[in-house]
Amino acid sequence: MDNSRTDAGELAEYGYRQELRRSLSVWAVFAIGFATISPVVGIYAVVQLGFVFAGPAWIWAVLLAFLGQLLVAVVYVELSSQFPVTGGVYQWVRRLAGPRQGWLVGWIYLASAIASLTTVAYLGATWLHMLFSDGPLEPLHHVLLGVVFIAVALGINLLGVNPVKHFLNAGIVxxxxxxxxxxxxxxxFAHNNGFGILFETLGAQAASGGSVLAGFLTCLxxxxxxxxxxxxxxxxxxxxEQPRRNVPRALIRAYLFVAFTVLLTGLAVTLALPNPEEAVAGRLADPVFTAVTAGLGxxxxxxxxxxxxxxxIACAISIQTYIGRAVYxxxxxxxLPFSATLATVGPxxxxxxxxxxxxxxxxxGLLLGLNGNAAATLIAFGSGGFYFVFLSVAVVALVARLTGRWRPSRGRVDLGRAGLVINVLAVVWLLFEATNIAWPRVELAPVGGSWVQVWAVVLVFSVLLAVGLVYVAIAKPHTRLPANQNQNQEEKLETP
Known part of the structure; x- marks a missing residue:
């Protein structure tokens, strides 16, 4: 059987013709997922803040986040098996809850994804500076190096799918x-602390008013x-190729492999750090770098x-790859405004x-870095938006299950009653974590920051949601869907 023709036929059933090059194997999709989640970017970005707020016990917050997000990933596995079309959350919510809701979730998703690219570029700029200089990194130079980071990722993406695959493979290595x-x-070979240190805070709670719980929640x-x-x-x-099978497989494999790597790295760094008290006091800008160079020389x-x-760089390339597809x-x-231009597919x-x-x-977005160290603010901002989207998708999926609007089809990924239980648990987790991330915290704002920076997550996404609601009310984008986009898809949702 010619799988490419089968895939194109399934895509046509959703009202789209094959425009993008269908050349990604399950390994290539795994590479995109792995590079985007990125254990290096993930753990290296949070380890310093983790030590400051929870001490060596920060590793338990990472473990809890992994378990909670595993529930969400399983819900996404079922959805991605059902809807083999580019657009992800936008497509799912549009088809399960309606075009207005789909537009609003897609709007927040795009803003969050762009914020994540900004964050990765900002964090990566620090390493780019370290490669060529041992001196301090000034805010303006930090921003400019971040722009260079994004420009490199864009240049590689514009070369086409195959060069992206090669760079992502290098990133995995x-x-x-x-x-x-x-x-x-x-x-x-560099085990400097016993396992008992994983249950100690070393006084980190002082950064959260003396409360161990408050420090742990900030760390989480x-x-x-x-x-x-x-x-x-x-x-x-x-x-x-064969997206109903390969996309869900790649998604869960990438998530589990990254989670294993993140937890392994977090454990190794915590046990190897020569003076963890220095990290808790905030005197180590990068505990990972300190632990590695102390251990290796x-x-x-x-x-x-x-x-x-x-x-x-591989992470930035991957993020830009999927953001471009989401906008498309x-x-x-x-x-979107200028949709015809934004949907242009080149040679x-x-x-x-x-x-x-x-x-x-x-x-x-890098301009936020002109006001000193913006790492914590950017991380909170990017995380807040994504967790709002996670919650929206999980709630829509749960309501669709309970009302009979969506029944995962046989022959694909269908977890039955277990899927319903996991969906409920995912909603509970996301209600908690989304609130926790959005909670205004002075300790996550830049030193001397204003109340606007303390409330940045709540304010920015409230504004984005308000703008989205106004745009939907005035422009009515949901009424501009192409004629071949049939919203009545019950038969497609329930049959194999």
Missing amino acids: AEGVASIAVSVFLLV AVAGWAFLGFDATTQVAEET GWSEKPFIAVVLLAF AFARDRQ RQIPWVSLVVTAVLASL
């Missing part, structure tokens, strides 16, 4: 060296960043930085206009 190999070495809010991005696999469904500094930098999916349904069969526009928007 870099992740393996920087995370797994180094972590195993640290656990075996930050730890949620480490498990974002597994939905990137769903954005390339129309470029994937001074010679390892530049090689380790180069490997980590490669992993960050929105635009081809005439849901390399990639949505190049969407890629350029999202790169420009992500670069503008």
